[in-house]
Amino acid sequence: MSSKAVKVSALVYAIVFLTILILAYTGNLPTQLDFIPYLDKIGHVILYAIATYLGHSLFGYRRLRNGLPIFPLLFAIFTIVEEAVQGFSPNRTLDAIDLVMSLFGIGLGYQLAENGNKRRS
Template identity: 35%
Template structure:
């Protein structure tokens, strides 16, 4: 089952990279049209995109935790660093704007889906269990 989560997570990460590339280059697609039509669609999108990515990465890593800090799953840390770099880079791009509300929505999604993932993994969701290795 881990291989399945790894594959789905890689595909989802590629989807997010495509969205970021499209936004950075000023492209327009059906995803952006839907987000713009939906009230608070941008913030909802940030919440769910990076929350789901966090959930997928954590399951793909079987909720591996840092050996020196066993509270934070490795996947949550990696997605958080990715999000922080991506959001801060927007301040340097002409087609993008650095928005603290986007960063807040990203963070809320990451925290929420880390919690959901921890609950699911402790209950043995799809046979996965939290490991500290």
């Protein structure tokens, strides 16, 4: 994906991601798909994998001196804090499985971005 395509995709996806967060915190997520068991868990993996893939690509696959990838690390910290904050929201629930699925998505997105970067090198 070209640099411009990554930037545009990341911006559009950030808007979508933030919209989903706002809808969730205000209790306005659509309920039409609630009949599918564990769809929210699958959604966590997909949402966080795409965000990490785009973010890691946007950050140029940069790492800290100790080798940790910058975007996935920062996004994982954000995810842990955001999940903890849900315990204080009347419209959200603190759910350890959601956190695990989100972190799995971050790992998956990181791996996919790294694999794509290696193919381009």
